Amino acid sequence: MTDGTRPRGAERRLRAPRINPVWILLAVLIAAIIYMNTGFVEPTGYMNFLKRAAPLAILAAGQVYVITSGGFDLSVGSLITLVVVGSSMLTNNDPAATLWVIPLMLGLGLVVGFVNGLVVCFLRVPSLIATLGMMITLNGLAFLWSGGAPRGYLPDTYRFFGRELIRDVPLVGFIPVSVIVMAVVIGAYGWLMHRANLGRQVHAIGDNPVAAHLAGVPVARVRITAFVLSGLSGAVAGILLGGFAGVSTDVGAGYELQAITAAVLGGAQLLGGRGSVPAAFGGALALTAIFTLLNFLGLPQPVRQVVQGLILIAAVALAMHRRRQTGT
């Protein structure tokens, strides 16, 4: 009797405030933005914010798969660069080329993720190193391809995804195409992670790969799938960024660490076993909100990097602290 009721009480005490802290952080940041710029409550304000957050949110959704499975994917930043540079080379100002270049770039993301997964699973290279190597390789390829001086133009048909707005939408007035793309990706990735079998297996292999293997989970297949989903998210983010940022060889630089920071802000457990796509989305919005605030304050780019580094460390430290308290 007592034995049965005691843990139940303890359980309730632990679980009562189950709201993820990332949403509180986001609410505070949004309040601060509104305080500094009341225009944010207008559709132009928040839609532009969402539009800016879209590539990072999509990347974070992919990254959270790899982190939950027990790894890191550092290659997505330079994958973005390669996608943007490659698209500009291939389309060569021909609007009709978009039709085949976009599927090709999605395929590129898929292949990069697949190769990352193969290297990690079968060559036993730790993912941090494997994807670091991939990051350097892809960066090099982007430079080689463009000769270091990329043509500065992508056709409007290509830039549709990153730049266009759907107008005359009831209630909000307009929706950027990139926000729709983001909603679709977050929805699909969230469903796969939290409502489908795959997500539970990603959690299992990140939690304890040996136990998962002995329970029959195809560990390599699931791990490769996680990298493929991350690679795919990199390609999609690249297509959006190509649309609104233009072509350069550093367009994707630093995005991989932002994506990891966003996932960790959302409570993803480094080294695997726990991770949430909606919370990583919240993390991406929070990070974008912080950058927006820094912009308002007129702080230069290097400060942004300092802040981002500190946030990453703080988020991980906080997660470790929570983990100790709950006795993991």
Add this chain to the structure above:
Amino acid sequence: MTAPVIEMRGITKTFPGVRALSDVSFDVRAGEVQALVGENGAGKSTLIKILSGVYRADSGEVRLGGTPVHFSHPVESLAAGIAVIYQEFSLLPERTVAQNLFLGREPRTRFGLIDARRMREESREALSLFAAAGRIDPDRLVGELDVATQQVVEIAKAVSTGARVVVMDEPTAALNEAECEELFAAVDTLRGRGVAIIYITHRMREITRLADRVTVLKDGEIAARFDEVPEPGAIVRAMVGRDIEDFYAPPARPEEIGAPVLAVRGGGNDRLRDIDLEVRAGEIVGLAGIQGAGRVALAMALFGEAPFDRGEVTLDGETVSFRTPRAAIRGGVGLLPGDRKSEGLVLMQSVRDNGMLTSRAFASPLSSHRRNANGDLGGMDRLLDGMEIRAANYDQDIRALSGGNQQKAIVARWLSMRPRLLIFIEPTRGIDVNSKAGIYHLMRDLAREGAGILMISSDLPEVIGVADRVLVMQEGRIVAEFPHGASEQEVMHAATGERGVAA
């Protein structure tokens, strides 16, 4: 008669819920080998850990050379001359023999640099005591030496630190026949130099060969003390002499046992030889043997994790050859790993997720996590309910559950797959008595429903109490078979190499 070097008087040690040692007295004299024997969990390791300062006794005293000592850390006992050689070596494989021997107390030159020449010479001297010395170059890396030679280095290290007492914890576990002889010679050398030796082992042969006196521990108490080595039967009786509690499920009746589920003919790999084995529907077969006898290797061969490379395996009459656990599971084999935390559970996930793990692994990754081709959450909840798992709710993280409840969740994982053959490795390790009975009855129910069950356990009374048939393994082979109701003495004899009894 010389005075004892070590005297332990009235040692009592309690862990939460368990009395590990009660009123144990024990002494060792200079120049003798005292064998310390007992089943797993009898308290041998606890006693040694108190001696070396890893644990502190609740009461009782330890005297070294007549003076009471209180070690609170192994470093202190080492400094006082007590060296414990554990099964896992403490040597650094990437350092040379000489560097290992003088680790932390390297001789210095006048300028404070390490005196490599002196270190090498003194290493030669320390090693020269042992027969194997000729083959040990002080400049070789320890990692390049074979296991027995490493052990000799470890012993030489103990001697060169001036140890008066050397404790060896099952030192032959990883050694072959010839290597054992080398080790025995080293032990003889130590004894000749007046070192007091505590030698922990399961094997009667080693006791007969080495020991001067024998102390038997059972359930935390001294069960017997022999001032000279008795015939092995007397030791074995003292080790196991207890009643089989009646909490085991009744064995299978003859009509409950059906056709063979599993048959192995001439199976072997680098750990196993000449394995002939049959498990019938409705039958629980127990596998007994000492650590390293090949029981787990056999389980992993059947489960495809470390497959046989020769011989033939049939499952329900069909020839199979599983190369991965996934293939074995698809073929109808299930396995409960021996180490629940590191091999069985995904600790951060819920009770349900742990139960559904295998069912999901064999369904489409795109199917819902609630329902797949192998079952659904409702069915899992019914299985968990049926086993009376105690949890606040099944969405709770499994790490919060007791060991027994965790084990039941792993059983539920397999039940949902309806395996033909289910292998249990140490199914009750570290779980309380009530849950143990629950697991035994669960195993029997599974057998009644027609599965074949293979159980590996280091708890001898458990193997004998649960199994319908007991197979004994030794050095990778099955050396004896007993029907239900065999005595512990018989099985222990067969497992420790006294093969006269086992026909």
